[in-house]
Amino acid sequence: MRRGRGEPSEGSPTQKMWAAALAVAVLLALPAVLSGYAVTIFILIFFYAFLAQAWNVVGGYAGQLSAGHAAFVGIGGYTAALLFERGVTPWIGMFAGGALAAVLGAIIGYLGFRFGLRGFYFVLLTVAFAEICRILASNVEAVGGAVGLYITFTGNPRQFQFQDQRAYYYIALALMLLATGVTALIERRRFGIYLTAIREDETACEALGVDVLKYKLLAMIVSSFLAGLGGTFYAFQNFSLQPGAVFGIPLSVEIVIRPIIGGAGTLLGPILGSFILTPLGEVSRSYFGQSGLHGAHLIVYGVLLVAVVLFLPQGAYPYLRKLLSRRNIA
């Protein structure tokens, strides 16, 4: 594709470490001063940033546009919720869900990459798999059918349930930092360089002897595992899972749109995207929703998406960085 060419960024590594540590410290301290509603918004920001970062590994760095990431969230959530009904704590179910999501990711990735589906064809493949998951989940009564699953509230932290929203705040923050850490690790290693190279010119990579299939598959597995972990968080924060909500195309769109607007294939792009879009979406949803105007936030998303594609094809983060560095020179 086209974005984030890994140009050397400004500031020495130690400076960057300090900036990151400061940002994390501020986020850790924030709940003490925030209202309940603001905490909820931050939970969503972190959670969507986490999913966006997971998508970023395969969609941003490797340039394989997946439009079916909701499937992984759904699989993860359903697995953890079903295991919970049978007495397994979600703290374990979470990883079981991630593993199952990774298996599905591996299957989709293997089929898609092995058969050389690129661009639009890969998009369709991922959409088709996600839709099949949705249809199956809403028709199989054993997993709740169209009604979905409801989780009985126990408020027991050992069962991933908390009375206090701030607990979810810290878990969501931890998830976001985890995904970002994984991505940073990938970016620095040869693996990340291979992924970027595959995005820029797959044929050239193959000619140089890079095992393209293997690396794309690995990226897909990492990405779907992370998204699967997110499913558990979703299930146990909302105490319910509906097939349309967790497997549907709208969730996939939410996941794709954040890194694209923030800057796909950059470490901070998905986070920036979530910090821009989530509050915007939530505020316009509740503001217009009160007057009975549903869907207004999606119009905002649509307009932003069109604007970004036309004017900032690299996303907002690379643009901001360019602006900052220009000011430093001047």
Add this chain to the structure above:
Amino acid sequence: MAVGLTLIFGVMRVVNFAHGDMMVWGMYLAFVLATRAGLDPYLAFPVCAVALFALGVVVQRGLVDPIIEAPHEMQILLMLGVALVLENTALLIFGPEPARVRSPLARLAWEVGPLYVDVARLVTFAVAVVLTLALSLFLHRTDLGRLIRASADNHYGALVIGADVRRIYATAFGIGAACVGAAGALVSPILPFQPPTGLSLSVTSFNIVIIGGMGSLVGAFIGGLLVSVAESLGAVFLRPSLKELFSFSLLIVILLFRPAGLFGKRTP
């Protein structure tokens, strides 16, 4: 409907994610014409086609044209944005309740031996056949049609022989949109619709086009028949809510083994 999509994709290699939403706009237009002006949708469909033609040209000129050289992914994302705007504008204006256009024709049925033939569906089918034939004739027999196919085949070649490729693209996009507009108006008495219908319509038409083969009008037509037969059979033998399962499974199989579709020549 898929005929329109295949024209847009086949000619410009632009994936129109807003396709279903454009169709829903065609439906609502027919709805407004029927309720406000008392115009039967079977007479109003040319109006919808013209309106959607204009919308298609505007979208192409204003949004797609500037990034026509950009990678495919960017155009997918662009059209996704357009789809979000179109769908939710419809939601704002018309609300989430399902709408349906009434037409006296929709209540008629002919008894042919042991079968009941629904007149409305028959008319829709006939118009679809005529439109597909007309479009096919247009693409193969007229200068503009030949230019459209030429630009699809070789962008630079068409530029070299002096074709106004931008205008041709705008025309092709407009015609594609006009097809969905007409299709939307024609099915509006049969199919109850609401704004989110657009998304599933888009997905269905991608299905049809991929199965039939990108850029092939005949393929789109036969793909449409195949998908509806598969879904109807699925609904008969299994639960109706499982019917989409068939078309998606069919889609995956076709994507993997015959990505150019049943009637397509190009490989992706």
